[in-house]
Amino acid sequence: MPIDQRFYTHQGSQSLRTLLRLCNIGAEVDQDPEISSISAAGAAKAGDLCFVEGGPRQAGGTSPDASACFVKEGAVSGLPDGVTAIVVDQPRYAHKLAGEALYKLKDWDADGPAPSIDATANVSTSARIGSGAAIGAEARMGPGAVIGPGVQIGARTVIGPNAVIRCALIGNHVKIYANTVIGEAGFGVTLGPEGAEDVPQWGRVIVQDFVTIGANACIDRGAFDDTIIGERTKIDNLVQIAHNVIIGRNAAIASFTGISGTSTIGDGVAMGGRVGIADHINIGAGAKIAASAGIMKDVPPGETWGGIPAKPLRQYFREVTWVEKQVAATKKKPA
């Protein structure tokens, strides 16, 4: 997915060698393609610079359309023909530097065209609407709400006081309660030469129609692609949705639930409070997750799971009961 220039300013294309020099990356390259953008390796298009952190097998998953790819020395052999290899010790860190040379996240008060605010919208005097943003008919922006540059907010959508939104497209009839944060950078850490470095996040958040999001919740924007909250999904207070999570329609997610990066939640999934879901997990449509569960593997559609680590809820309760009985039986006699 191309990087959305409503949220990120393109700072101009560069030849690969120029870009490497701008980033102080000392690698030698065979070819000097024009680099216009960055992307994930599997989705790269002509003009894109990507990276592979793993070995030759991972490098083999790189799109053959990519113009160039940061790789470790041992992984070069796996790259498709025609993708220029750039051999570095820390591919993800090099890609971070290149990305920051090509694009810049627009600041909250970036210059740009005046926002487009529908005449029927109600924007509190203390709300801040960024340049190029659009506010739909009869939408309401609460006191102190901060809407970043380029954000699109649909008709009849209500944004609570002091909520903060950036890099996001928000549908119609959405409710976002007070102090919730949509579209800040996801949590990504890599190693650079000086220690821990943030991995920049170049994606967006899509919130579809009729979604409700409680107070003090966080929904991070995608790393390259989108974090998506499907139509009519209802999210409680103090929920964390990480980058690239995709949630279907009509899901219900209770307080203190955290969904880690790139997990997928099917239509109609119901989660009790303080559920934790690891990254890259699929929760099938209609599944029910009991409160406090820690999900470490995929949950098939329609099943009810619980426990830490989670398993089918019946099995979990059977195990809990079995241990209780064993211990009760040993209480009277010495073990």
Added chain:
Amino acid sequence: MPIDQRFYTHQGSQSLRTLLRLCNIGAEVDQDPEISSISAAGAAKAGDLCFVEGGPRQAGGTSPDASACFVKEGAVSGLPDGVTAIVVDQPRYAHKLAGEALYKLKDWDADGPAPSIDATANVSTSARIGSGAAIGAEARMGPGAVIGPGVQIGARTVIGPNAVIRCALIGNHVKIYANTVIGEAGFGVTLGPEGAEDVPQWGRVIVQDFVTIGANACIDRGAFDDTIIGERTKIDNLVQIAHNVIIGRNAAIASFTGISGTSTIGDGVAMGGRVGIADHINIGAGAKIAASAGIMKDVPPGETWGGIPAKPLRQYFREVTWVEKQVAATKKKPA
């Protein structure tokens, strides 16, 4: 409890048939009583319209004073005499529509009388005080704090920067730290013809004297009645208190604790961090709940519980130790 018109605007009474027509609800009714308000079934008074989602037994719990009640066809027989039955497929959803026709939550910047701010109060220039609100003597409202219409704040109470409060009565000597949200809608989801729908919340939050509430916490208003935080109760950062929870005096509740709807916490209860409490639970006075516990049944007064699902802490630790010993014993020899 009648709906508090400091927070919700009454849009006028209607005859039942007119109200149903306004809401596009096609049900036929035998009687046409005047409907002035909505309520929960058990607490309904003359003029109130309520609903029962369950069967005839649940319908039997409806107050005989109720003027009318949305029920499913199979539940009509359970209704007390004199309560007009309105047969619909989705009673809670119909009740939502009727409630929204009768009342409207006042918006943050609703018109109304100027707030009453004591001459000795200190209101930051960037704080927003809604119409009809009252701020007591020597109270302090931090920068960016948002106080909704009709909210009452007592003497010497301190509201932190960017805290957001609506539909609430706050006592004297209360401290509410930065970015905490009091009185947003609780999490209630029902099914309508198009999918998931929010259940509107018509209640309030009562915070009694000398309560302290940390930063980034959330306390939801009641569904029909009040969420209540008792005198001198101390609540840490990032705590979630759901609708209709009632907490006694001198309780201490640590970070990441979530208390689900309609649970009751006795005087002097102490909870460690990240405790989860299911809905409709009673925690007896003086009970202690260990960190991380998941409470799924009532805790008697004075007991100490822990574990997920929680049980008396001694039993829990005995079980943990027993499993440890069994597994240690099998380590040397093949199972």
Added chain:
Amino acid sequence: MPIDQRFYTHQGSQSLRTLLRLCNIGAEVDQDPEISSISAAGAAKAGDLCFVEGGPRQAGGTSPDASACFVKEGAVSGLPDGVTAIVVDQPRYAHKLAGEALYKLKDWDADGPAPSIDATANVSTSARIGSGAAIGAEARMGPGAVIGPGVQIGARTVIGPNAVIRCALIGNHVKIYANTVIGEAGFGVTLGPEGAEDVPQWGRVIVQDFVTIGANACIDRGAFDDTIIGERTKIDNLVQIAHNVIIGRNAAIASFTGISGTSTIGDGVAMGGRVGIADHINIGAGAKIAASAGIMKDVPPGETWGGIPAKPLRQYFREVTWVEKQVAATKKKPA
């Protein structure tokens, strides 16, 4: 550590007897030293008033330089010579009263010298910068951010919209995302004559260079000393760091993790989501803590722990698997 007068106003020294009278504390004392400040018992210097809540052994840990100490009657014998004993029933509560007579937390809009804002800094028009604060070169303060009096913010540091910071020294190249709260009072509760009382917090938060802190997180200031976040440590959204926690360099802490008071986290520690750490715990350098773990004892450097209560992760998984197998084996035959 002396109390930092950039954040707390010294209200003047007092003779001990005058101070007790000001606080309505009826205790008799043998000596009448000049009291200029308060501190923890072990770190007290000449002029300091401290307290001991425990018995004579705890009293023995009082610094011999302390000028006076609130103790229970039974603990007086343990105090070092030369420390004036003040016998009270509730030493921590008495110390609270004395502290509040000697110092006062500066309010958000306290009078004082204009803040020092570097000419190259970018401060949003709706951000509030307190008196005596300093904002470094090329730093950016988002809309609605609230920076308390005396706070120091380094060069190129970015503070997100509606973030709230007080009693803190923030380094260079730090990122703090939207709605995060730094430096509010930690959670401390003691008993006074009327019931639960907040323990005042007189310390600071130190955030070192290149730290990143996600959205809606909370970092409490120290009780007497500092809460410290070491260089390049990366903290996710919705994390809670309590008073006096010390975190090393290059740690990574995922969402919903809560670290209780006075715990120490070594360099390079990595924590999965919703980890809970009890108070006064040490996590050794390079340790890895699995998601959902509840840490109740020290974790040696380099180890990987998980489970509630946590233990080495391998042991935890062995136990989980053993229970699963036992129960699966009993399924076919009656127990």
